[in-house]
Amino acid sequence: MTALKRHRRLEAIWASEKGFRGWFSTVSHSDLGRMFLFTSFFYFGVAGILAMLIRAQLATPHSAWASEEVYAQLFTMHGTIMMFLFAIPAIEGMAVYLIPKMLGTRDLAYPRLTAYGFWCYAFGGAMMLSSLALGLAPDGGWFMYPPLSGGIHAPGINTDFWLIGITFVEISAICAAVELCVSILKYRAPGMSLDKMPIFAWYILVTALMILTGFPPLILGSILLELERAFGLPFFQADLGGDSLLWQHLFWLFGHPEVYIIFLPAAGILSTVIPVMARTTLLGYGWIVASIVALAFLSFGLWVHHMFTTGIPHMGVAFFSAASTLVAVPTAVQVFAWIGTMWKGRPDLRLPMLHILGFFFTFVIGGLTGVMVAIVPFDWQVHDTAFITAHLHYVLFGGFVFPILAGVYYWLPLVTGCRRFFKLGESAFVLTFLGFHGTFLAMHVLGLLGQRRRIHTYDADAGWTAINLIASIASFIMAIGLALALIDIIIHLFVAVRGKRSPWGAGTLEWATMSPPPSYNFASLPHITSREPYSDTPTLPSDLARGTGYLGDPQGDRRETLMVDIASGRPEALAVYPSNTTLPIRMAAVTGVFFLSLLLKVYWLTPFAVIAVAAFAVRWAWSLGATRDAGPQLIGRDMQVPLAIETEKPPGWWGSAFLLVANATFFGSLLFGYAFLWSIAPGWPPPEWLTFSILEVAIGIGAALAAPVLIRVANARVNASRPATPASAATLGTIVLLAVCLVSLILRAPSPTEHAYGATLLVLGSYGLFHAVLTGIMLAFVIVRMRRGYVSAARSGEPAIARLWVDYTAGAGTLCLLVAHVPAWLT
Amino acid sequence: MSILDPAGPAARDIAALWWVMLTGSVLILALVTVLTALSFRKRAQVPDEARLERTWILGMGLGFSMAVLAALLAYGIATGARLTAPVADAVEVTAEASLEGWTFGYPGDAARGQTADVLHIPAGQDVVVSITTRDVIHSFWVPRLAGKIDAIPGHVNTLTIRADLPGTYQGVSAEYSGPGYLDRRFEVRALDPADWQAFLSGEMP
Amino acid sequence: MRDLLRILAPLLFWLAAFSAIYGLHGLACSRQSDVLGGFGLSAAAAPLAAWGMAIAIQSAILVMLHLRPAASAFVQRVSLVAGWTALGAMLWSLFPLLLNSGCA
């Protein structure tokens, strides 16, 4: 087969549908990555305009631009959109687009999930945007502290938009995170062992793990607050056994890692681009990997530094002060590794490099003020002033916007295959840089002079007038700079001046194909022996196009790629992807109906929406798999591997495992909340405890112990090609028994609206029950699949996935019953 | 309102902390900028990788940063401990925040009623303020006297303040609390001993 | 998966211990302090004792990483750095326990 013929064959298999229908049915990571990026930059524009309105309002004292109510919506939506609808989706877009190309494979692990995530983001974002258009936007500040955001003080729908819309958008982050974890660990070019992975993949892997463990606390907090607002469950009401501090803990358990979730991928861009700009390799690859991992963990031990003024005992805050200074160390390691890299090579002052210099200067200042506010007494003074606003922008703009612009300019030639024509970018950078520092350097001073954040105006005699005016003028200069950059990028997209392949001379794989990259990325998959395969083999692109790698001969119309062993990168299985489908967008729409029914309080619709989502999920899962064994597959280079669905751990197993990591964090946060209320909240002990029931505990835990045993029997029988339906049905029976005990717990718990204790028991019981029902459905699904011949000794993946969920549900159910009963039993 | 114009020991300690940190930060920023700039100069030979790793990662990244941070942390924790240490013979007052304004209560018999939006304290003496709220979260902040502490429903937080000299100090509620936030302010009046006694006995409004 | 766990385990333990000791201190200073009292522990001693134990376990993890090296030299190097980092973090982030142990 010639290279051209191979291209045509692959293109026919992999291309998205033509025209605008293709947007809705595409599952290609290249399409979806770009859609993520476009949409997120659209929101950057929206939030930027809001920022300009804020600065216009603050430019002069007693300005009447925006009323107090409008101003509250402005800063809340500016912060919210920047964090949730711009920053996170932008990195998701970058990662979704780049990761498979950098790893030398053809797509992410679950193409339909990528699409589903995108559409959840698009619909959730539209929901948030409509609140702004309707003038009903959230107005409690981006961290939504109750009681201000509770039903008593904020009865309107504004806060519900935030709680429900953001939770909807977060589904997309969780989907992307599961997907990126599995893709980076299992979907790489053969031979790419962990130490040969491009450094960017390490950053994204760690970021994805952080999303899985960082977002659940906020999702939990949002659910609890919405339950309080909609149904009067008093989790955050001090007079009914709740505590508003619980929200702050849950929010910042998410909120601090969030900052690093935003920063790490940006740092990944820097670690990728700096060596290329300096014509060398990254200094201290291993050190950087270790410091990314350290940063990830340390950042989960810092959340209380946002709560230094809440009256936590000094020793408690001292721990967090210490941990917060410590987190600067791995950051310093990276910054100095980058400077060292520049010393090692010969840096060129090209456009991406300009933004990188902008990053260095800005981010170092942000880091230094960050260390300052980590020092508790200083934070007591500047907390909730303009100093904090200034600090956070140095970190977020310096640590995110400059790097992402560097990244956009660096990878644009890859995406378009063109080169820049007008050189607007340089002047744009200068304006942005000067404008930024003018704005926010000034705001540090305002904070020191006592200007609180979030005030909508100030008195002329406060002495802040001149500085505010300077900040506002500078912010408009910055806005002009950013607008110029945008125009520059748009011109680049539409004025096609053919550029040469790989204009920067980079050594990573994403450049070793055509640009713009074809729908299938690589005509055949390379065998990797070093960290910079393209530098080692300059003929790599044409070699791959000629089919010298793996999977150069497409079979039928299958979309094929390889799964590898995590550590060594040895090929393990041949994965076959589903092709274009509108299932994801339809399922996202139904998910949207679910959230909308909650928002508009049409609760009769909610159960129908849930059933519809479940039906779609079953259809989704049903379309996978096969009814006969295909046996070993030839993958080229004289190698044979089984199909992914004929391995013990098919893709779905890996996805479930990572989803359960997120799930366990959610459950852990719930248990933390329970313990927190019990030990710290005023208004305890509750007027009435649950009455201890030995029957409920014994049957429930007995069932939970039996279920994992029975499912293992079923698994063993599957592997031995013996009928496994009875054992599976028995497992289902124990799960139903567990569910019955949890229902009994929910029904017997004290009233959930009278005290936070009863409310917590209700949520705990419901969590267990939800999992019992979910696992029950899965078991029923597996039983039907067995009877239809989808399961065999080789195709044993589905029962294995069921086992994962049975184990989790049994564990979580047991814990639910124990934590509900033990305190009741003790008192 | 400026925290750089302290009028009491707590604010003074923190202002000193700021000046120290500012100086350190400017020096570090200058260092990093110069190091970055120097990487652009022409060099004859390529330095050896292992040595670079030692200098940049072990030396600068780990050694330098940890030394600076350890010193600063020790300084910060010592200051924090001093500011939260229990004080002997302090005057104890209460502050209750609400969306309508602040209510302050005083020690002693009922002769001295509560005051609204104005807190009276004796100058030159430590005053422990017990702070709580009737509705949403607020924060008690008098920038020239001390840092802020939140007023949280169901909890009572304490803050030690002290004004060196008699005078009036502006205070604000420094946690966003919805419409009317801008005007949630109060005043602290530090009185000399004679006025303070007069105030306590109810002779002064 | 095992290689990944080697890299993650030391810091995961630090995070768990750090949060637990913070929680323990919070509990000791809360109205539920009698729960600790029931185990014969005082508010000051409980977090300190837990810290000592955590340092011991953290060091044991490091020793284990040394004794049973990973197959890949790279994974071994990174996990050792992570192990040392975690031990450093354990000492650094909880050292305020030495200064005072009260609830002020």
Ligand code: HEM
């Ligand atoms: C485009 C240039 C930007 C300008 C001129 C700007 C300006 C501002 C201003 C003036 C405030 C303070 C509002 C107040 O306290 O009254 C603010 C708040 C905030 N900004 Fe920005 N900002 C910009 C970009 C960003 C970016 C890129 C991010 C994050 C990725 C961001 C995140 C936030 C957050 C989280 C808040 C706090 C909102 C709150 O208090 O609830 N901003 N911004």
Ligand SMILES: [Cu+2]
């Ligand atoms: Cu933080």
Ligand SMILES: [Cu+2]
């Ligand atoms: Cu605050």
